[in-house]
Amino acid sequence: MPAQYALPVTLDLIANFMDQTNRRLSLSASIVWSHPTYPISIWLDLAEDALQFAKRQRREQKGLINFLVISSANHRDFDSYYRAALHYLQGEMPVYRTIRPYTPDRLKELLELRQQLANVSRTRLEALRRAVFLPSLFQAELAALRVLTHWRNRDERQRVLSSVRSFIPPGETVQQLAFPFVRTQNSAGTTSFYTVLADLAELWDFLPGGDNAD
Numbered sequence: 001m002p003a004q005y006a007l008p009v010t011l012d013l014i015a016n017f018m019d020q021t022n023r024r025l026s027l028s029a030s031i032v033w034s035h036p037t038y039p040i041s042i043w044l045d046l047a048e049d050a051l052q053f054a055k056r057q058r059r060e061q062k063g064l065i066n067f068l069v070i071s072s073a074n075h076r077d078f079d080s081y082y083r084a085a086l087h088y089l090q091g092e093m094p095v096y097r098t099i100r101p102y103t104p105d106r107l108k109e110l111l112e113l114r115q116q117l118a119n120v121s122r123t124r125l126e127a128l129r130r131a132v133f134l135p136s137l138f139q140a141e142l143a144a145l146r147v148l149t150h151w152r153n154r155d156e157r158q159r160v161l162s163s164v165r166s167f168i169p170p171g172e173t174v175q176q177l178a179f180p181f182v183r184t185q186n187s188a189g190t191t192s193f194y195t196v197l198a199d200l201a202e203l204w205d206f207l208p209g210g211d212n213a214d
Contacts, residue, residue, distance in 0.1 A: 003206055006031045007111065014063045014104050026063040028054040028101070030078075033206055034070035046070065050078040054101035062099035069202050081163055086198075090137050094150070095193040097132050097180065113163050113200065120156055122204075128160075128199035132180050137193065144180040160197075167196035 001009065010029050017027040030050035035041050046068060054066035068078060086098045102110065124147060131143035151157040165174055165182050172184035172192065181193040 003033055006033065007107070007203075007206065010065060011104050011107060014065065017063070026058065028058060028063045029065050030054060031065065031067040032070060033068070038070055039196055042071070046078060053078050053082065057101050062103060065107055066101040066104060069206070085133070086158055088135075090193070093191050093193065097195060097198045099167055099194055099196055100199060103170075104200060105178065110167070110196070110200065112202070113159075113196075114204065116159055117156060117200075119153075120160075124151065125201050125204060128197050131199045137178065137181065140180055141178060148179070163200075164195055164197065169193050 010031055014027050014029060018025060023200070028051060030047050030053075032043060032047040032050060050066040050068050054064040058064055066078070082098075086096065086100075088095050099106075127147045128144060131140050131147065134140045134143055148157060151160075161177065161179060164179060165177050168174065168182060169183050171186050172194070173186070175183045175185050175191070177183075178193060180197050181195045183191060183193055185191050
């Protein structure tokens, strides 16, 4: 379907699935955006792989939504992309450059965040995305601090800081902000780092108000 309809249609489908079936069933989904000329067979494989990833993460029979924007032919399956780009270990502590997959409610909050940050410059957002993808937490924090130092709009800056702190997976408790990540701990005592910024940047053009939403 056209890019601008993917998110609202998926959210509506999942939200109404249980009501329509009259049973305690859940529905997970994956959304994959690609150029129209991208090979459809590979695109379908990626969509199925992203869906299976979401299903493996389900808790309490609640549906989840996974997504991927195909930026090059190097994307062959979601699991490989996740292990190679979205997750790494800092010593023994896992670092996640994503909070995918999302619950429908959480994804709606991401759409709201996009609206709240509608006037943020693409240059600044890209600088934060690049900071997230630096090879160590120390490098990421230094690069993100440089971005914040030149961020004159205090409301926008505070909203970005608050979003990183608030967007964490279920079962995690915030320990401290380590911008552009937030340090968390779960019930087992495992310390992890998460950030929503890469997800926000990846979806920026496909959320309401984005360049690809025309």
